[in-house]
Amino acid sequence: MTTFVDRVELHVAAGSGGHGCASVHREKFKPLGGPDGGNGGQGGDVILVVDQAVTTLLDYHHSPHRKATSGKPGEGGNRSGKDGQDLILPVPDGTVVQDKAGNVLADLVGQGTTYVAAEGGRGGLGNAALSSARRKAPGFALLGVPGGLQDIVLELKTVADVALVGYPSAGKSSLISVLSAAKPKIADYPFTTLVPNLGVVTAGSTVYTIADVPGLIPGASQGKGLGLEFLRHVERCSVLVHVLDTATLESERDPVSDLDIIEEELKQYGGLGDRPRMVVLNKIDVPDGKDLAEMVRPELESRGYHVFEVSAVAHMGLKELSFALADVVAKGRAAKPVEEATRIVIRPKAVDDAGFTVAREEDGLYRVRGEKPERWVRQTDFSNDEAVGYLADRLSRLGVETELMKAGARSGDGVAIGPEENAVVFDWEPTVMAGAEMLGRRGEDHRLDEPRPATQRRRDKQAERDEAEKEYDDFEPF
Template sequence: MTTFVDRVELQVAAGNGGHGCASVHREKFKPLGGPDGGNGGRGGDVILVVDQDVTTLLDYHHHPHRKATNGQPGAGDNREGKNGKDLVLPVPDGTVVLDKNGEVLADLVGQGTQFVAGQGGRGGLGNAALASARRKAPGFALLGEPGEGRDIVLELKTVADVALVGYPSAGKSSLISVLSAAKPKIADYPFTTLVPNLGVVTAGSTVYTIADVPGLIPGASQGRGLGLEFLRHVERCEVLVHVLDTATLESDRDPVSDLDIIEEELAQYGGLDDRPRVVVLNKVDIPDGKDLADMIRPDLEERGYRVFEVSAVARQGLKELSYALADIVATARAAKPAQEATRIVIRPKAVDDAGFTVTKEADGLFRVRGEKPERWVRQTDFSNDEAVGYLADRLNRLGVEDALLKAGARAMDGVAIGSDEDAVVFDWEPSMSAGAEMLGRRGEDHRFEAPRPAAQRRRDRDAERDEAQGEYDGFSPF
């Protein structure tokens, strides 16, 4: 059974916003008390949060579909819908979030670091919120927006200061087990280590983490063996440690050629040229291993490597190695620039930014793109004529109709609002403003007009009676 997963494809979907409510307040002796439809609740977000207790992406490997809860719809009596609950997904420290095209969206390092992978939809406004002096009784409400949904890729890059690299069975797992409290699986056959192991080492006043990277063989950077799957785990390290086996039983191998092959694979992978290197000649407790180490050490030092002879089994040379790595890590940490305080960058909109664009496509279709027009379309109930008229008024006030005229649109030309996937397409009639004037003020209801004074009601009643009496007698007083 798989116990370690460092790359998964995840489908996230934020919650939809709740619909607004169209309602009229009613009570005894007051049948038409005005609009009282409440707003819909906001949909829940999908949030990735770094949790130090999580070390693998295994849970998302088994359950790759995650969805937050929807917002509840509004109700009468000005009752707002309940907001959807955010879905918090814990991820290991060092998780990189990418989109389906491989673009990096976030690099999550540090306990509590968050990234909103899916934004919840806004709740729709109820007719009480849409009421105004001109629109006293809206007969419609706005729909809730759909939540954001997308496919993302999570990749885990181990956060370690020191990375142990080398051939399988070179003794990396044994070395990490004696330098730290880690207890990796150890055996003498290739590919014993199938997952990166991480340990914490204390050397004097310096505490650093050390990881072994399994599966590096010739061709690893091109996907052979397991190396390509785990090379990403060395990207965050401060120092690379080549663990060379001086007592290998394979006749076609020797420590120097092993070093050259691993260096070639690291170069092919790229991005690691600036990391300091240390060479560890392991298994010197074996006589043949000690003789070979004495033979090749001068050659390695001539190349500029710092060389240590150790034996993980006999625990020889470990203290010198541990303190040497601590010095390199401490120097690298001191050389890093201090983290600057987070700056808030304010980018005001240009004075000529209308908030939308109108473009004419090759097939003659005019496409409107912009945050506001697209959001308004998503919130419109097209089965309600009054809601459609309200949308037309909003677009007209935003300047969409004027922009279409300037772009050369004529009557009955096709207009699309939004992207190809969710666009609303209609035949444009360049008389929205005139139509709005003919319809009068949308959303008004004469039943909610202010009551007339009693004297005025009596005069109107007498005038109606006189008019009716005159028509009955065969003449009209007018």
């Protein structure tokens, strides 16, 4: 039997970006044709999409770890890597996405509504894309950025206009079965209904949905029975209907006390005080049930409830109830504010927003946080001196060095870029000593310049040999 699951914890991982390629074009009679390394592919996103055909979160209960594919690395010959495929995860209509702390990230209502749960990493640039007039032959490429990771909680809240609440075996499922085409499991023992049932009702020109909430008993709001598990399914409903059993076999129960107990549970759960209420006295086909309904009806009406006497088994009073519900639903829809067209809001950054922050921690370490510097660090191949120098250039142009000096950093102080659990830590040396300029004019290769006369080439080679011999003569062993 299919199990109904309406709350799961999901671990999603987007695909990582592919690494860029560092390559030099070579062909016959042209051994140095310039950089031709391609870019890495973009990592795939993890996207939640509302699908009306999906009614449960069971698949994610059994397989809570989902990962999109990563981008392929770039190749020589200016061939970019293939992008990773997005991972599409269908979810039921009415799914609420939360983080582990309970903060709502998205409320997915309506067919096709999407939410990007984890963004794919950027692909690294190849050395062809990094070349410029100043950097003609980069000997490095950028690494791909790892994909995003997120632990989220999916919680399903049924999207219905009318919610039926009441004790087990009060006749809620029977009522749905005769008002709509829904065919829920029905039996004469408590907790027959283990999942919320949903039906579509047509009354005149109004079409509305109706759902029952199983398992409400005293203490449901504190987790007793099945109530707490399913009370979330009444949050979206615009009308609450109390289904009261007028033919119960339990001597200590009566319709009025049942109503008071269920109302107290709804109050304890919270957030439902503004919903209009109606009362349905069910099972009036039973003689004692009819008598009890006539006895308690005046008291219920004196409390302000609109009361209906029905029998789901004998199909008594259903038409009046159906049209009354349609009238309340139509009024509720008309009272909702008209949704305005989507507005594009542009929020430019402040003129003094540098895009990063520098803060000194208690242990004297200076920590740099910001989207750009952290991403640049992840893209750097630290085994390549030229790539490290390129990173230093980028950080210097961004103003990180200036802000470190303003914060009081001195030569040799520890600097960390990134969060505490995943940071790059180094000893800071300002300006030239930082290493940004010590590597010289990175990415330039005089062999790619215009051809020089043979005499000049011989002079240059002799100068290189003389310089090499001088460095060898100056070398002193340990």
